[in-house]
Amino acid sequence: MAVCIAVIAKENYPLYIRSVPVQNELKFHYTVHTSLDVVEEKISAVGKAMADQRELYLGLLYPTEDYKVYGYVTNSKVKFVIVADSSNTSLRDNEIRSMFRKLHNSFTDVMCNPFYNPGDTIQSKAFDSMVSAMMVQAS
């Protein structure tokens, strides 16, 4: 279960960002924004030639004392970032992967909506509820 889920546009501005403890929202924004450094590093490390076969899942971007930040990049360079609580040790890599896959599918649905203007912030209810399902339930 994630504490923060973000979708970031190719140009690195947030398309969607949601975090669970609302009072920490700013901190998560900083965390997600800083994680873009590692995302970019990982993308460029793959190299241009291999870009086609690149795995979308980037794995753990970096751990902090409290959180683990995972990354995923679509072929169109839209980034997904999931922040999980470090204390949540039951979270396996496979679960993170499947969360990203779900996120990607739902994002694809959003993009397919003819009323959605690519580049706009995501306001889809379906997407929102899908994200909510992946988040730690706020107590």
Add this chain to the structure above:
Amino acid sequence: MENKPIVTCAGDQSLFTSLYTSLAQQLPKEPMEWRRSYGRAPKMIHLEANFVQFKEELLPKDGNRALLTFPFLHIYWTDCCDTEMYKVSVKDGMLRWQSTLRLHGSVDWLIVVVESEAKKKNKTNILPRTSIVDKIRNDFCNKQSDRCVVLSDPLKESSRSQDSWNSFLTKLRTLLLMSFTKNLGRFEDDMRTLREKRTEPGWSFCDYFMVQEELAFVFEMLQQFEDALVQYDELDALFTQYVLNFGAGDGANWLGSFCATVKRWSGLLLRRPIDMEKRELIQRGEASLLDLRSYLFSRQCTLLIFLQRPWEVTQRALELLHNCVQELRLLEVSVVQGALDCWVFLSCLEVLHRIEGCCDRAQLEANCSHTVGLWTYATEKLKSLGYLCGLVAEKGPTSEDLNRTVDLLAGLGEERPETVNSLQSPYKKLNEALSSVEAFEKHYLELSHAAMEMYRAIGRMRSSRLIGKSLAEFYMKKGDPERAEGFLDDSLRSYVAEGWSLQVTHTRKQMAECQKLLQQTEDYLQTSALLAGDANLTEEERKHFYQVILTFASQAPTVALSMAAFAQLRQMQFSPPGAVVHVGAALQLELRVRCLMPVAVQVEQLAATLHFSLEQGGARGRAGGTQRRTGQGPQGQGDGVVLFPQGSPLAGAGMGASLPPALELYEMQDRSPSDSSLNSTGVVCKNMHLLLRRHDSSASLDTPTAGALPAAVAVDDGAQMLRARDITLQPGDNSILFTAPTGEPGSYTLRQLCGSVGRVQFVQSHIYPVVQYEVYSQEPQLTIEPLSDNLLAGIPQKVKFTIATGHYSVKKGDALQLSNTDSMPILHSSCCSRALSVQSSEKVTSISLPPTPPYHTLEFQLEVLCHIPPTPFKPDIERLTNGEVRHRPKNHSQADSGMIHIDQKVSIDCPWSIYSTLISLTFYVPFKAKHSILSTVCSQQSVFCLWEMRWVKHLPLCLQCAFSASFAPVSASDAHTAFKPYRYEFQLDRTLYSLKAEILPSSGDQHCRTGALCGLEVSITRQAEPSETEGEEEESTEIEGLRTTKLMYEVVDNSSNWAVCGKSSGVVSMPVAASATHRVQMEVMPLFAGHLPFPDIKVFKYLPHSAVPAIQPDTDSCLENDTMSLLDKGLDDQGDTASIRSRGSIHSVGSGEQQRGLPMPRLEPFSPGQVFYWSQGRQVLVLPVTDDHVMEVNVT
């Protein structure tokens, strides 16, 4: 670690000693493949051994599983070559040795028999050498003959000696490996068994730890660092799992010791291969969690460095530190506040020192990405320690802070002996940093800058800026806004550029604070304005920042701020929508603005400066020419609305830069210039140059954007402006109405928008898309146009006067003065206008105009008459007002109509001009007459004139013509006066009916024959449809809605060629419609053979009795003769006139009196030309009767 596997040596010690050196050298030379159990991959291994003298104490007792001291192989050395000797002493020694081994269950042994040539030679009574070996094999190696090897001449340099060495070493190695496999396998099995017992009460992790570490040590001893590392990793994972289980509520007793309060936080110690202190603590079960973790990591670190994987050390270190913090939290271990920060800080630095110790500088720099995490972590921890110990506060630490510092430092314990003498150590650094405010600042800045530098070096700009931002916070705390500003600005720019609104808001708030302290009034106000309009802030915060602006507005000198923070332009709308007006006309501009302020704002003045240029509007005279302009603006919609592009609401002004602009699409129509038919149509993108520009994705981060620190705005004082005073802008959308100045003709472009709130001005320096309107000035215009398509000469015609007043206002008494001409009098009787009075004098017709304001249109009609010019009349005529006729070089008569036209010029004096206006009216002469006189007219001579009449349109049924000629005797001296008129009037009729006759031979015959009856078919066809007026001239009756006229026909043969049989005349009813046809069948008989002319067929108008008699006594005798009286017949009868009148029994109608008064129908002949006889003059071939007939031949 200089541990090597132990091999014991028994037997001849001196022999062994002599061989030891070469043995120890040769053993590790060749690698051996070590095949391993449990599917582990085989490995090549270089074996070494520690050869020790055999003692019974070396053999492990039961239960002792120490592997490090375990003898893996026992060797018995002998050089005995004498059977006697063997029997007496050697065999006994071997037996003892064997029994001792067997007692301890050791089966890994080897007997080496060394042979030397020298020894052999000395003894004469030697058995063959094999016999001793055989004996030994026989005695000891009952089934394992390979347990006894022979080493020949080991100290000699011969190939034989070398061979025997090789085979010995191979054997030795093989046996060693076998022993390893067996003993380690057994050990591992035991270890596993122990591990399986971990759920049992009383199981101790520490005990197990020692066991598995033993295995790790052995692997390390065998240089199998990978395997050794695996042991530690397994221990690590096992411990981690226990902690997690504990966190999940599944507690293990032994974990209790790890949950004890942390009393020491001295950090990792990585400088020793084995930290025996900690190891002993673990062995005694007294280690804390940090102790265990530290020890475990120090071992892992040692092994990883052996494996030359230093970067894995840094990565694992970071994980470890994070993990430890989490685990302590999970186990709810109580820790002094700040103690963990100390531990982490020290550990980070220790790891970094360790890595620096084993890598050179270049390597370190190339691998910043691996170490930077630790640097950052250390920085963070030092920072939080600084805050905790009151080292950041402006006033310095309080006594409470100092106590805390002392407690923290106490937990570090004594400095370790390894680093006591070095100048720099993590221990010293922390001690120093916590000792004073200055020292802390020095160390903190040093670390921060190092981390930022590294991040920048590896391109992690965001991370670098984040540290910069926390530095800025530090400086702000220290009351040093100057140094904070740069970092804040840098961060803010990057957040704005990338559109992260929460960060933008947060940083901007810090920026506002900083600017306030720095007294950068303008920047502070600008930031406050941005914050007041920031939707991420609470209402209170926004109001607070708004209040800041208001406070300044009432006192400060004038400050100009960017409009973007204050309000966003949404749209502008012109009314009238064309945005093209004449001078002085009302033009309104509605501006829709979204005010971003949290409360209603009183704006004293909102003004838009106008840029005025003459270039377009000034030169334009006609309003019609400006039609093109609508929709010219980039966002022009044709309805005068200009929409302003909106940036993303999330990112505010800054986002405009990174988002591509919206498509601006227009419909494009290409029309043919001649008839404006559509050639092609399409869609055009107007801002293609912006859209197709290459976007540099990386550049977006570094481009300075207006949002962070708006470029200085300057208020420009334009002469003309749109102004709205004292407006209240509500939060959200507002509509403001401007009245645009239209005093001068020209083009006005909105340049700058400026709203004033007290002394604060909000300025938008450019309005894009371009908003402009045009003002034109129009000269008064007078046009005269015919009401109909063409003006005809000779008859009164209506013309329309249109006066577009333009800028001129028509005053009372203004009048148009038309110069009168003889050729075109103005008929004022028929003047059909409202308030016009027309006065004519001899030379001038004056039309007084009603007072009219400028830019209005005045229309009235006048009737004029253009006289047809007298003969001689030349076609190309242009008349001037003075009647002078000018000949044009070019023929202007219209080819299709064949009409001649006259250009009649009218000179008009208009009140607004001192010059006369010349207007040309073209009149067409309704018909064209040409004549040419072929000969001179002499007396007693006939002159024939031939005219061709052409009508363009409907031909009238009847045309009254008059031929007039002037004549004078040749002798007359003055032609002008002597001419006398001659006038002849006549009427031209149109063909009304055509008559067609056909004579058909009787059936069966090809030709008519004399005396045989033939059919005569007469068809009467109506040719023309009479017009309304002409219809009255004909007598017609309405029968069931169909107008018909009655005709009477008659067949007459004047030449006695034909005999009409049966009826010869009748009355038919013809519909009055074009090409209505009536057919009549009759019978005639030819009387002669030959080509006979057709009999005459005549038609008359048959007038009912009620009609007024129309027959006039005609002078034409021919007509008179043909007029028939049908008095004796039943005239109502439509039927035939039964009488056969082959010769036309004609009653002459002598006079009209006979008929007058009598209600009789009458016959009236058609005028000449009204009936066309098709068959006039036709002939038909009649054959004579063949048989009994005499043919008459006339010869002439």
